[in-house]
Amino acid sequence: MAGIIVAFKSYSYRDGIVGSPWVGLENFRFFFESGKAWLVTKNTVMYNFIFMIVNNVLELTFAIVLFELAGKYFKRFLQSVIFLPYFISWVVAGAIAYNLFNFEFGAVNTLLESIGLSPVNFYNTPGLWPYILVYFSAWKTVGYGTVVYLASIAGIDTEMYEAAKIDGASLMQRIIHITVPSVMPTMIILLLLKVSQIARGDFGMFYQLIGSNGLLYDKTDVIDTFSFRALLDLQEFGMAAAVGLYQSVLCFAIIMMTNVTVKKVRNESALF
Amino acid sequence: MALKPATEKYVFNIVGYAWVSIFAALCLIPFLMIVVGSFTEESRIVKNGYSLFPGALSWDAYRFIFDNPAQIVSAYRVTILVTASGTLLGLFVSAMTAYVLQRKDFAHRNVFAFYFFFTTLFSGGLVPWYILIVKYLGLKESMLALLLPPLLNVFYIIILRSFISSTIPDAIGESAKMDGAGDFRIFLAIILPLVKPALATIGLFIALNYWNDWYHAMLFVNKEPLFPLQYFFIQNIKQHRVRELLGLAELGRDRYAEGIVQAGYDGHRNGTDRAALSVRPEVLHPGPHDRRRQRVTPAAAG
Numbered sequence: 272m273a274g275i276i277v278a279f280k281s282y283s284y285r286d287g288i289v290g291s292p293w294v295g296l297e298n299f300r301f302f303f304e305s306g307k308a309w310l311v312t313k314n315t316v317m318y319n320f321i322f323m324i325v326n327n328v329l330e331l332t333f334a335i336v337l338f339e340l341a342g343k344y345f346k347r348f349l350q351s352v353i354f355l356p357y358f359i360s361w362v363v364a365g366a367i368a369y370n371l372f373n374f375e376f377g378a379v380n381t382l383l384e385s386i387g388l389s390p391v392n393f394y395n396t397p398g399l400w401p402y403i404l405v406y407f408s409a410w411k412t413v414g415y416g417t418v419v420y421l422a423s424i425a426g427i428d429t430e431m432y433e434a435a436k437i438d439g440a441s442l443m444q445r446i447i448h449i450t451v452p453s454v455m456p457t458m459i460i461l462l463l464l465k466v467s468q469i470a471r472g473d474f475g476m477f478y479q480l481i482g483s484n485g486l487l488y489d490k491t492d493v494i495d496t497f498s499f500r501a502l503l504d505l506q507e508f509g510m511a512a513a514v515g516l517y518q519s520v521l522c523f524a525i526i527m528m529t530n531v532t533v534k535k536v537r538n539e540s541a542l543f
Numbered sequence: 544m545a546l547k548p549a550t551e552k553y554v555f556n557i558v559g560y561a562w563v564s565i566f567a568a569l570c571l572i573p574f575l576m577i578v579v580g581s582f583t584e585e586s587r588i589v590k591n592g593y594s595l596f597p598g599a600l601s602w603d604a605y606r607f608i609f610d611n612p613a614q615i616v617s618a619y620r621v622t623i624l625v626t627a628s629g630t631l632l633g634l635f636v637s638a639m640t641a642y643v644l645q646r647k648d649f650a651h652r653n654v655f656a657f658y659f660f661f662t663t664l665f666s667g668g669l670v671p672w673y674i675l676i677v678k679y680l681g682l683k684e685s686m687l688a689l690l691l692p693p694l695l696n697v698f699y700i701i702i703l704r705s706f707i708s709s710t711i712p713d714a715i716g717e718s719a720k721m722d723g724a725g726d727f728r729i730f731l732a733i734i735l736p737l738v739k740p741a742l743a744t745i746g747l748f749i750a751l752n753y754w755n756d757w758y759h760a761m762l763f764v765n766k767e768p769l770f771p772l773q774y775f776f777i778q779n780i781k782q783h784r785v786r787e788l789l790g791l792a793e794l795g796r797d798r799y800a801e802g803i804v805q806a807g808y809d810g811h812r813n814g815t816d817r818a819a820l821s822v823r824p825e826v827l828h829p830g831p832h833d834r835r836r837q838r839v840t841p842a843a844a845g
Contacts, residue, residue, distance in 0.1 A: 277671050329566065336559035341552070345560075352567040355574070360755030362773045366780050367573045370580060378576050410570055442551050467664065475758065498669050503762075508670055515668015523665045 278516040282508035298513035307497060312470070312521070315493040318401075319469045322408045323462065329409055330416030331458065335450055337417070338424045339442065350421075354414035364407060365479030372403065397490035400481070404491065407480060408473070416461070423457040424450060463533065467526040470518055471495060494518045581605070617768055618775035625689045625771060626753040633694045633749045634742055640695075641703035642734050647713055656704070663697045673762065688763035689771060693752050699745045706741040707734065 278298055280291040302308055333353065340346050356364070371378050372393035380390035393399055427450065435445050472493030481491045483500070494514060501511035584601040608615055643649060644656050666672070672692075682688040711734065719729045735742070757773035764770065770778065 277667075277674065282670075282674070333563055333566070336563055339555065340559050340563075341556050349563050349567045352571050353563070356570055358751060358755075360757065360773050360776075362755075362757050362776050362780075363577075366776070367577055369780075369784075370576065371573060406569075409566075410573070413566070414570070441548065442555055495669075502670055502673065508674070512668060512670035515666075515670055519665050519668055526664055 277508060277512040280509060282512070294509065298509040299517070301507075301510050302513050302517065307492070308517075310489070311492050311494045311497045314491065315472045315495075316469055318404065318472065318493065319465070321401075321405060322412075323465045323469070325405055326409055326412055326416060327458070327462065329413045330420055331451075331454070333413065333417045334420030334424055334454075335446055338421060338450075339446070350414075350417070353417060356411045357415045359411070361411075361475035361479040364411060364476075365482075368403070368407065368480050394484055395486055397487045400487055400490050404476070404480065407476065411476070419461065420454060420457065423454045427453045459533070459537070463529065466529050467522065469525055470521040474499065614767070614775065615772075618770050618772045621686065621689070621769060622754060622772040625686065625756075626750050629690050629694060629753045630746055630750040632690075633696075634746050636695060637700050637745065637749075638703055638735065638738065638742060639730065641700050641707055642730055644700070645704045645708040646716075656701075659697050659700060676763065683763050684766055684769065685763075686769060689756065689759050689769070692759050693749075693756060696749070696752075699748065703738065703741055703745060707738055711737050 277291075279293060279295060281294045281297070282291045337346055337350055369377075372380075374380060374390060374392045374394065377393070379393070383390050391399070393403070431449050432445055435449060440448070472495040474493075474495040477491060477493050477496050478499070481487050481496070483504075495518075498511045498514040498518070501507045501514060581604045582600050582602070584599065584603060640659075644652050644659070646652065649655075676688060676692065677683045682691065715733060715737075716729050719733055724732070755773055756771065757777055760769070760771050760774035761777070764774070
């Protein structure tokens with residue numbers, strides 16, 4: 272943490288953290304004047320927000336549906352299939368994406384050509400990537416979230432369902448009035464944890480799916496990939512550190528604000 | 544609209560199965576494609592593209608890997624070594640931290656717990672961390688750089704802490720103490736066996752993190768004998784793309800490809816991986832994106 276001062280220095284490897292000269296806010300100025308500060312911040316927060324909403328809706332509905340469905344083995348099979356991608360690394364996911372979407376022999380283009388449509392150059396079309404990224408995010412994380420929600424639903428007292436049944440509640444009514452309120456605390460905790468990380472992009476995902484494809488940066492560059500490139504490709508230690516510090520401050524501010532809000536609305540759900 | 548319970552159940556099952564099945568299919572298709580692709584001849588892929596129907600079965604891809612197994616064996620060895628030792632060590636340290644943090648006789652335990660939690664909210668970021676590990680701990684080019692950074696995850700400590708404090712009554716530790724057990728004895732002989740279920744879950748996550756880790760290798764390791772599996776994959780995929788593009792150039796399907804293939808060849812000849820590394824989509828579409836050689840100007844920084 273003490274390394275934060277790198278953000279205010281012109282770092283050189285030889286002089287080390289303490290020995291490097293101070294440059295004040297020069298690194299931050301560099302970052303903000305690059306014109307990318309707003310872009311990467313917006314991308315990071317927007318992507319995480321959309322991932323959060325989409326994944327949560329899918330996880331919750333899948334958990335409820337899987338819990339109520341009749342049958343046993345096919346249900347378990349479906350659950351395993353959804354969970355499977357969670358165990359795959361982003362490296363392999365990136366290779367899969369490349370094989371799906373690349374222009375020359377990707378599966379999607381092969382399919383498009385075979386039904387007589389013209390192929391799409393995905394790696395040249397930034398506008399398509401928000402959808403692809405949302406798909407891959409859901410692909411990889413929904414299985415895990417579904418299991419978490421399933422565990423939470425399994426913990427609901429079954430007597431409540433029986434009582435509701437006797438009172439004549441329909442299946443939908445039972446879901447809306449018993450299951451959903453019962454998983455609310457779990458959902459709020461999960462959402463709060465996600466919100467606390469909303470300014471941190473999923474580096475593995477963006478790096479492995481996009482790589483250093485500069486054409487797509489406008490739509491896909493997040494703070495983490497930006498900072499990473501500044502560090503490894505450009506060796507701009509000072510600016511990369513400034514970006515990192517900016518991200519940390521942003522995260523901290525967001526989580527503090529959310530916590531205050533949650534405390535006001537629903538005190539028992541606050542994180543701290 | 545009120546449906547009869549039986550009808551409602553029927554409709555719910557149909558809609559529910561359809562809804563989950565569609566998503567499950569979307570999850571499964573990429574896997575199937577990769578598996579089928581691995582049995583398809585390379586020239587066929589280049590010519591016809593990937594498909595779910597391989598046509599002729601081909602073991603070329605597997606032969607290619609196992610003809611020269613030294614690299615992949617080494618990669619597996621590194622990964623297994625790091626995963627096994629990292630999981631054991633990580634579990635032990637996490638459990639010990641969690642146990643200490645929930646002991647009621649540990650003064651200021653909440654202060655310490657918040658200190659741990661704070662690191663998840665606010666951190667120095669990539670650069671100070673990188674400098675710390677490379678310059679001050681001197682871990683570059685060592686297996687410790689793969690082992691130590693992912694060792695502790697604060698979320699796991701928090702989960703274990705609440706698991707311990709909710710399932711194990713304090714009285715157990717106290718009675719053991721009265722019987723003359725020391726703190727380590729209590730932890731090893733009583734607490735650890737009781738939290739086994741939580742340890743199994745957390746251990747799975749830690750092991751998965753280690754197994755799928757390529758990030759630390761990319762940052763800290765350049766020597767091939769130290770490459771873990773995932774990083775080895777990255778290298779291989781990059782080289783493979785050069786070969787795929789080579790196949791394309793032979794077919795004359797893509798005009799750009801020829802230039803890249805040339806670049807890739809030069810890279811291989813020079814024995815540098817940099818050129819192979821740069822065969823990424825951006826090379827396919829040349830533009831002002833190659834910033835590696837020029838100093839950043841704000842306009843090029845993106």
